[in-house]
Amino acid sequence: MTKMEKIVLSYSGGLDTSIILKWLQETYGCEVVTFTADLGPGEELEPARANAEMAGVKDIRIVDLREEFVSDFVFPMLRANALYEGQYLLGTSIARPLIARHLVGIAREVGADAVAHGATGKGNDQIRFELAVNALDPSVKVIAPWRQWNIRSRMQLLEYAEKHRIPVPSDKRGEAPFSIDANLLHTSTEGKILENPAEVAPDHVYQRTVDPIDAPDTPEIITIGFERGDPVSVNGKAMTPAALLTELNGLGGRHGVGRLDLVENRFIGMKSRGIYETPGGTILLTAHRGIESITLDRAAAHLKDEIMPRYAELIYNGFWFAPEREMLQALIDHSQAFVSGEVTLRLYKGSASVISRASPCSLYSADLVTFEESAIAFDHHDAEGFIRLNGLRLRSLAARNGR
Secondary structure (H helix, E strand, C coil): CCCCCEEEEECCCCHHHHHHHHHHHHHHCCEEEEEEEECCCCCCHHHHHHHHHHCCCCCEEEEECHHHHHHHHHHHHHHCCCCECCCECCCCHHHHHHHHHHHHHHHHHHCCCEEECCCCCCCCHHHHHHHHHHHHCCCCEEECHHHHCCCCCHHHHHHHHHHCCCCCCHHHCCCCCCEEEECCCCEEEECHHHHCCCCCCCHHHCCCCCCHHHCCCCCEEEEEEEECCEEEEECCEECCHHHHHHHHHHHHHHCCCCEEEEEEECCCCCEEEEEEECHHHHHHHHHHHHHHHHHCCHHHHHHHHHHHHHHHHHHHHCCCCCHHHHHHHHHHHHHCCCCCEEEEEEEECCEEEEEEEECCCCCCCHHHHCCCCCCCCCCCCHHHHHHHHHHHHHHHHHHHHCC
């Protein structure tokens, strides 16, 4: 085993990463620096600090990344209207490159030999973390304990914790708990009963949104302002990116917006089922498409829709720092130069619906589309030639095929 002097661990403070922390200390006999990323909501931060202190960690890093997360990762992704497999808003996927970037930065700062993460060998996160590290600094080694140690079951994990006096919360002692990932963009829940896609998800799985059936019987109307493709205000009030997403999470959650029960195809090759709650992100996606509908040229909008699945797949698979994602981002960002204005939505019983949109950069012309007499000259006879030219190949095919 390669000798290590210092390792930086991506540390949540939960049972798994607390066990990993002890395993790294015991296995490598070196100093471990813990790094906990504050991506919101933040309830786990102080417990993470306390658990790291209990384990004897001298260098504990808890970094507030909420604004950076939303402005540099979530918003660029939303400019693309990115959805993996047409549904998933990529809440877990988009957080991993940011965490990896800071892991590498801290490793450089403290002169660490390696970074470590708690992702399992079955999941996507190991790929996302390690591809990001490869892209940012190939000299940094990555330690993935779940691929190295001899712990093969939950029972063995708990036995290791007991042996090394790592506190095991009472709710972790029985049946394996749900696997939960939460940040400002979403909450995802996997495991237990959800592993059977034929089973209906129980109500207690949902943490961020009310059941649409129980949502208010009165719709709520909100207006979101955009500048160059990014949301900047809610109901006329300017907000920072993180504050804006937090506000929309509250509004959407209250109306049951943003629930998704999904069976997805993992990059590693298996299918998995998860429950996702993305209230603010769902509202923003709907609003962004609303403002684009009047500000984007038809061909530009259609091209964006064509490349979106590829862009979303790159994020899902861990290629945020790859040149092809950066190339697509440049194209997407260029398209947003005139995507500014306001969109008004109705939130009601699980839905977020655009009811009006306005922009100083609008391409929409009432004079062109009106059925009444128009101030803009439009010769209806022009359509005849347009149709004849577009139908030329169809007439040729019909003649050949004997129709």
